[in-house]
Amino acid sequence: MAHGATETHEVHTSTGLSNAKVAMWTFLASECLLFGALISSFLLYESRAATSDISPAKLYDIPYTSVSSFVLLMSSLTMVLALAAFQRGDAPRARTWLMATALLGMTFLGGQVYEFTRFVQEGFYLTKNSFATSFFVLTGTHGTHVAIGILMLLSLVGMSADGRLPTHRAETVELVGLYWHFVDIVWIIIFAVVYLIPAAR
Amino acid sequence: MSEVLGGYIQEPTLSAGDERMVEGTAEASVPSALELEPELARHPGPFQYVMVAVVLAVATLLEVALFYIKAIPTGLLIALLLGLGAFKFAMVVLWFMHLRFDNALFRRVFVGGLVLAFTLYLIVLVTFSSLRALWLILLALALVAFVVVSLVRLQRRPVQAETVVAQPSGAEHG
Numbered sequence: 001m002a003h004g005a006t007e008t009h010e011v012h013t014s015t016g017l018s019n020a021k022v023a024m025w026t027f028l029a030s031e032c033l034l035f036g037a038l039i040s041s042f043l044l045y046e047s048r049a050a051t052s053d054i055s056p057a058k059l060y061d062i063p064y065t066s067v068s069s070f071v072l073l074m075s076s077l078t079m080v081l082a083l084a085a086f087q088r089g090d091a092p093r094a095r096t097w098l099m100a101t102a103l104l105g106m107t108f109l110g111g112q113v114y115e116f117t118r119f120v121q122e123g124f125y126l127t128k129n130s131f132a133t134s135f136f137v138l139t140g141t142h143g144t145h146v147a148i149g150i151l152m153l154l155s156l157v158g159m160s161a162d163g164r165l166p167t168h169r170a171e172t173v174e175l176v177g178l179y180w181h182f183v184d185i186v187w188i189i190i191f192a193v194v195y196l197i198p199a200a201r
Numbered sequence: 202m203s204e205v206l207g208g209y210i211q212e213p214t215l216s217a218g219d220e221r222m223v224e225g226t227a228e229a230s231v232p233s234a235l236e237l238e239p240e241l242a243r244h245p246g247p248f249q250y251v252m253v254a255v256v257l258a259v260a261t262l263l264e265v266a267l268f269y270i271k272a273i274p275t276g277l278l279i280a281l282l283l284g285l286g287a288f289k290f291a292m293v294v295l296w297f298m299h300l301r302f303d304n305a306l307f308r309r310v311f312v313g314g315l316v317l318a319f320t321l322y323l324i325v326l327v328t329f330s331s332l333r334a335l336w337l338i339l340l341a342l343a344l345v346a347f348v349v350v351s352l353v354r355l356q357r358r359p360v361q362a363e364t365v366v367a368q369p370s371g372a373e374h375g
Contacts, residue, residue, distance in 0.1 A: 017304055025307045029314020036318035040325050066265045073261060073289075077254035080297045084247050181298045185290050192286035196268050197279050 024175050028182045035186050038138040039193060042131075046198050049131035054124050056198035061115070068111040069191045072146075075104035076184045079153075083177045089167040095157050098173075101180065102153040105146050112143045135194070142190060145183045152176045243302040253296045260289050309351055316344045 013019050049055060082097030116136070119125070126136045156176055159165040165172060245253075264285050267278060295301040300308050320342060 015306060017306060021307065022310070025310045026314075029311050029317075032311075032314040032318040033321070036322045040322035043326060044329055062265065062268060066261065070258065070261055073257050074254065076257075076293055076297050077250060080250045081247055084244075084250065087244075178298055181293055184297075185293050188286055188289045188293070192264065192282045196264060196282050200268055200278055200282070201275060 018171060020171065020175060021178075024178050028178065031182060031186075035138075035141075035189075038134070038141055039189065042134040042138050042194055045130040045134045046194075049129070054122070054128070054132075056195075057201070059119065059122065059124055060195055060199045061118075062195065062199055064111070064115070065191065065195050068108055068115075069187060071104050071111070072108045072184055072187050075101045075108070076181050078104060079177050079180045083170065083173050086167055086173045087170045091160055091165075091167050094167075094173070095160050098153050098157050098160075102150050102157070105150045105153065105180075109143060109146050109150070112139065112146075116140075138194065139190065142183070142186055145186070149176070149180045149183050152179065244299055245296065245302075250297070253292055257289055257292055260285050260292075309348065313348045316348045320345050 015022060046056065078097045078101040082094045082101060085091075085094035085097055116139075124132055126133055153176065156165060156173060264282060267273060267281055267285075270278075273281070294311070300311065
């Protein structure tokens with residue numbers, strides 16, 4: 001077994017903070033603008049969809065989406081437990097939590113694929129009208145973010161199992177965690193603004 | 202061991218005991234995550250994370266329950282759902298993303314982006330008559346002003362001259 005003589009190198013920073021972490025937070029702030037644009041487009045077109053034959057109230061399956069939301073919410077817990085384990089130096093446990101996070105993400109994504117399939121079968125598809133387009137683009141963009149997050153999580157598991165992610169590099173896990181939690185908070189907003197509120201009106 | 206030493210030694214030449222000793226020395230010389238990032242010491246532990254998750258689960262249950270209570274007026278229901286969504290959002294950001302514990306610069310960068318997005322799209326929605334509330338725009342502009350002022354104040358603080366942070370180089374050799 002080749003244990004690494006891990007080196008450290010000096011990184012210049014004018015803030016006293018990790019450059020990678022500052023970059024990740026700046027990226028997440030810019031992502032707020034991306035999702036803000038998609039959510040506001042949805043709200044604009046949804047307010048005009050009341051007269052169309054397919055309304056959110058008839059279309060959505062709230063209990064199903066609630067379970068999906070709960071699954072994604074709990075994946076944030078497993079992610080933060082993975083980070084805590086990694087910071088403690090417990091790599092095997094961290095890998096278990098990372099794998100659990102990826103599986104929960106896959107469950108959420110599978111649920112979204114099923115939901116999209118059901119919507120299309122009911123005649124609500126991407127090019128149906130502006131409301132449908134804004135819905136699929138918003139939730140599809142979020143789903144793409146989840147898929148990218150799953151790939152990053154699986155990469156972390158692979159790197160850790162391969163010995164290429166020593167436990168003192170917890171920041172790498174933290175950065176992926178920040179991305180994953182961001183995906184979760186975007187869904188928190190989508191669940192309330194895109195699902196619950198339009199269906200309740 | 203040959204790989205650890207950068208390939209200078211072609212064949213393993215140490216006994217098993219010697220190898221363990223050298224590995225132990227190498228591990229001891231590696232700074233821990235806590236040493237590299239002292240802020241980690243302020244982060245919560247697994248128990249607190251689980252408690253936060255329980256609170257989030259209860260808030261989600263409450264959201265769904267409110268949705269099914271038909272007696273609640275629509276306006277109040279929307280306000281309650283938005284409030285619960287904002288609460289869950291804040292809990293994840295503050296606790297799971299550690300904004301409550303990490304450096305204030307991270308908080309300001311993220312809140313800055315969030316407030317800018319909120320303001321911009323609020324203006325869009327009001328312009329296209331999807332929302333009819335001028336006071337919301339004024340509120341958003343006040344939030345933007347607050348964030349800008351706090352960023353300026355942060356900038357005026359004495360910043361330590363070019364800091365050097367030791368970071369792990371990344372891959373293990375071998």
